[in-house]
Amino acid sequence: MKIIRKVMLAFLMGLFFLYGKSIPAHGAQPVVVAIDPGHGGENLGAECNGYTEKNLTMIVALAMKEELEKYEGIEVYLTREGDKDMSLEERAEFAASKNADFLFCLHFNMSAEHDLFGSEVWVSAFGEEHQEGYSFASGEMELLEEMGLYPRGIKTRLNDRGEDYYGIIRHSTARGIPSALIEHCHLDQENDTSFYTSGEGLERLGILDATAVARYYGLKSEILGVDYSGWPKVEIPVPAGAVKPDLTEPDVCMIDVGDVNTETGDIEVSVYASDYDSYLLYYSYSWDGGKNFSDLQKWEPRSADNLTFTMKAPPGTMPEVVVKVYNKYDIKTESNHVYLPSIASEKEREEESGMEAAAGDTAEEDAAGEAVEAGIMKAKNPADNGKEAGKSGKGEAPEVTFFYFLQVAFLCVAILFVLLMLAGILMRGHIPFWGCGSKKKR
Known part of the structure; x- marks a missing residue:
């Protein structure tokens, strides 16, 4: 037995000297x-x-x-x-x-x-x-x-x-x-x-x-x-075969447009995208149907399958919005296109502002004209004015206008003229002023 043990020990020592150096032992x-x-x-x-x-x-x-x-x-x-x-x-x-x-x-x-x-x-x-x-x-x-x-x-x-x-x-x-x-x-x-x-x-x-x-x-x-003794490491299994890269484009990329400000050109875009074999890294967007795209933007968080951002379209354009997403290996896919109404140009905004101002001035002029016309009609129909005042029940005095003043003055002059005529007749006929004459003798 001792001989067998010695042989086994010698064998193990030989293995150690032959292969021990090739076994990492940090x-x-x-x-x-x-x-x-x-x-x-x-x-x-x-x-x-x-x-x-x-x-x-x-x-x-x-x-x-x-x-x-x-x-x-x-x-x-x-x-x-x-x-x-x-x-x-x-x-x-x-x-x-x-x-x-x-x-x-x-x-x-x-x-x-x-x-x-x-x-x-x-x-x-x-x-x-x-x-x-x-x-x-x-x-x-x-x-x-x-x-x-x-x-x-x-x-x-x-x-x-x-x-x-x-x-x-x-x-x-x-x-x-x-x-x-x-x-x-x-x-x-x-x-x-x-x-x-x-x-x-x-x-x-x-x-x-x-x-x-x-x-x-x-x-x-x-x-x-x-x-760093015992620092945790990411443990993954030894692969059975080659770990191949993802050479396919992202599987899903769809967009929907929310709020659109046709004055400023701000457009809210929601993107729904995913890559089933890896993950998404970037996205970019275009307002002109894909002729020009923005710089690449970070797709964050990495695990998200949707995100919302705000882009800006230049004034005087009719935006055609499209988005591209890129996966881990920079392979991209393109979304559907969304067509939007025209974004107002600066000239159009100025013209619209001018038209609104002109409309306001016209309204003020129309209101002033209506007021003048109403004054003339009141001067021509003082009786109606009085009736209207009576109907109101508030005892309001008629509106004094220049035409109303002329009418009153004319009436006063007429009354004065009649009085003067009566006075003249009375003086010539010796009629008492109070109008009662004496009886004539027969």
């Missing part, structure tokens, strides 16, 4: 990571606004390495130290030569139409490399979103042969090394400009990347006063 051995600053040498990468990607990735990589080296239990290597180009396979081979547990590829992005913004992480579509890549990327994306970058997601991409599309991921996976290609932000979109246009901003990105690594591996640092 509690006993240091974690080894390789950082790959994308591009280099004549391979400039993206160029925009006076910034070159190969320089930006190096600044971020150096900051990431410096921060990671403040943690205990980790070894950090850069695939390139200076401004030199390396093939993608050479970068993966360098990581393998250092027995790296993970390869982090640092990049910045641009889009063909210069309209996309936000950050994303690409990982392998296969096996444990997908599992580990996705788990790390979840923490990375969380930190990038907290910094203020719009999260575009964790993605896979395949080439025509059904392999990982990106060479650095493909070559790393072939060597059994998990990898993540981090596209920090877009150089050609103003939403992301503030994140890379200063040295401090780039260093913050490097520190963020290092923090994501430290959390993923549960590292601690006396220098920084942090301990």
Whole structure:
């Protein structure tokens, strides 16, 4: 029995020496990571606004390495130290030569139409490399979103042969090394400009990347006063086959129009949209039937299947509203079209305002004319005026007008004339003033 035990012990010790080094045991051995600053040498990468990607990735990589080296239990290597180009396979081979547990590829992005913004992480579509890549990327994306970058997601991409599309991921996976290609932000979109246009901003990105690594591996640092031991990680199963990207357009996109202000051009639009295979990232809108679209807008919250926004149509137009929505892989679909009444132009508004003012003046003139006409009629029919006053029961005096005054004056003159005539007759006939004569003698 003792001989058998000795043989078994020797066998187990042999297995340990043969295979022990290939089994990760981060509690006993240091974690080894390789950082790959994308591009280099004549391979400039993206160029925009006076910034070159190969320089930006190096600044971020150096900051990431410096921060990671403040943690205990980790070894950090850069695939390139200076401004030199390396093939993608050479970068993966360098990581393998250092027995790296993970390869982090640092990049910045641009889009063909210069309209996309936000950050994303690409990982392998296969096996444990997908599992580990996705788990790390979840923490990375969380930190990038907290910094203020719009999260575009964790993605896979395949080439025509059904392999990982990106060479650095493909070559790393072939060597059994998990990898993540981090596209920090877009150089050609103003939403992301503030994140890379200063040295401090780039260093913050490097520190963020290092923090994501430290959390993923549960590292601690006396220098920084942090301990990520037991930090929770996103756990996903090892996929049975390739995790394929969603290459279909969003399934639903319909719009409805609410309030329309034809004076200001404000139009309230409700969008109902969904992608059953992934999720929605952006939307844009058009007032001219799709000839021109707005800048991309964030589809928030990500889980929503509807949202409402207000757009503005220019004055003097008859809006034809249409909306486009974009999914995780920037594939878009277009909504139904809604036709609306004309939005008043400035000239039309001025003309309408002038017509209203003219109508008001005309009404005032008509009212004044009616008042004058009413005065003349009252002067011509004083008796009727008296009757009307009597009917009112209020004992109101007739309205004194110029014509009424002339009538009264004429009446007074007539009475005076009659009196004078009577006085003359009386004087000539010796008739007593009181009109009683004496009897004649016979």
